[in-house]
Amino acid sequence: MKKTVRVICHHEYGIPEEVASVETWDIPAIAPNQVLVEMKASPINPADINRLEGKYPIRSPLPAIAGNEGAGVIAQIGSAVSNLRVGQPVISLDRVGNWCEAYVTDAKNLIPLPDGTPLEQAAMLSVNPPTAWRMLEGFVDLKPGDWVIQNAANSGVGRAVIQIARLRGLKTVNIVRRKELIPELEAEGADIVVTDEMPLSKQIRDLTGNADAPLGLNAVGGESASEIAKSLSDHGTLVTYGAMGLQPLQMSNSLLIFKDLRFRGFWINAWYKRADTGEIQEMFDQLIPLVTSGKLEVPVEKTYPLTDAKEALVHACQNGRTGKILFVIN
Ligand SMILES: NC(=O)c1ccc[n+]([C@@H]2O[C@H](COP(=O)([O-])OP(=O)(O)OC[C@H]3O[C@@H](n4cnc5c(N)ncnc54)[C@H](OP(=O)(O)O)[C@@H]3O)[C@@H](O)[C@H]2O)c1
Known part of the structure; x- marks a missing residue:
């Protein structure tokens, strides 16, 4: 059994590719209730970038090993562990x-x-699909045929929203920044894909035939979020879960007065904290078969070994990617 492992860690916060370094760390001994997981793959998510920058609401004691999700295989189990076996594939929470x-x-x-x-x-299964799943489940009692409007629709979360919504019989309006994404999102199950030229709300009203849209999902902020809000039906809910555009939300007073919209937020970490084990397992019982059957799939633009951490981080910070950047390990 190996005594040391290579890790990507950081000793300070700052520009991701400058603060991240590849080091060799000792593997601690495993306690009876613990296991050793040999990692196989782990993506670079926006939250990883924010964490390295020190802009995430959680700061780890430093030095810290980065990476907020991943998948691997059990290499060793503690004496009190009965639900896992050596060789078992797992995802990490x-x-x-x-x-x-x-x-x-x-x-x-x-x-x-x-x-x-x-x-x-599977390495991309514990953050983005659960975010999509919970946002479609947890805010509005959606019925088949209801419309959901979202921006950043080609993101990991956005694609999970499209794919899960289609399986639930929901219809989606998807806002992207690039025309070339339209055919591929339609192939994944998107009903309508629009580029973010303003005024978006008129485009959306025309394309949906002014249909009721009780839920909007916002990962961008600024004008994009306002246009989704304008397109929602009376008493609709706009859930904000990301701020890729770095612009604050600005809503007209009339959206509150005349449409009585609800503005909510979602953070998967907070959900995991308050959910019980049964609730979490129940969600994965639904999500895992979607991944094994290929019904839930996120494109990967490029994979890197851990040793190319800096190059991978620079790549992950680029806009206009065709998919996620992933570390493929061992
Ligand atoms: N609250 C939660 O619990 C939670 C959970 C998961 C993710 N998130 C958040 O959700 C967002 C998406 O995460 P992800 O992993 O799905 O992302 P991702 O797959 O890495 O994709 C990033 C997306 O952001 C878009 N984007 C980048 N800069 C933008 C800008 N200035 N204006 C508008 N769009 C921009 C990209 O569009 P282009 O392709 O055109 O560049 C792409 O659609 C992030 O903000 C992330 O932090 C939140």
């Missing part, structure tokens, strides 16, 4: 420490996967 060759964690922080699960896709 640890929100840091995934960018490494192997790490030790409590068995309760892992979700077992069926043998043969595609681990690159």
Whole structure:
């Protein structure tokens, strides 16, 4: 058994590719309730970038191993662990420490996967699809045929929204920044895809035939969020979960007075904290078969080994990608 592993860690906060370094760390001994996971894949998410920058609401004690999700295989189990076996594929619910060759964690922080699960896709299963799932489940009682309007529709979350919504019989209006994304999102199940030329709300009203849209999902902010809000039906809900455009929300008074809209927020970390184990498992019981059957799939633009951390981070910060940037490990 290996005694040391390569990790991507940081000793300070700052520009991601400048503060991230590849180092060799000792593997701690495993306690009876713990396991050693050999990591196979882990994506670079916007939250990872924000964490390295020190702009995320959670700051780890430094030095810290980065990486807020990933998938791997159990390499060793503690004497008190009965629900996992060596060789078992798993995803990690640890929100840091995934960018490494192997790490030790409590068995309760892992979700077992069926043998043969595609681990690159599984590595992206614990943050974005649950965010999409919870936002479609947790705010509005959506019925088949209801419209959901979202921006950043080609993001990991956005694609999960499209794919899950289609399976639930919901219809989606999807806002993107680039015309070339339209055919591919339509192929994934998007009903309407529009580029973000203003005024968006008129385009959306015309394309949906002014249909009721009780839910909007906002990962951008600024004018894009206002236009989604204007397109919602009376008493509709706009859920903000990201701020990629770095612009504050600005809403006209009339949207509140005459439409009585609800403005809500969502953070998957807070949901995991308040959900019980049964609720989390129930969600994965629905999501895992979607990944194994290929019904939930996120494109990957490029994979990197851990040793190319800096290059991978520069790439992940670029706009206009065709998919996620992923570390493929071991
Ligand atoms: N609240 C939560 O619990 C939660 C959970 C997961 C993710 N998130 C957030 O959700 C967002 C998407 O995450 P992800 O992992 O799905 O992203 P991703 O796959 O890395 O994709 C990034 C997306 O952001 C778009 N984008 C980048 N800069 C933008 C700008 N200035 N204006 C408008 N759009 C811009 C990109 O569009 P182009 O392709 O055109 O560049 C792309 O659609 C992030 O803000 C992330 O932090 C939140």
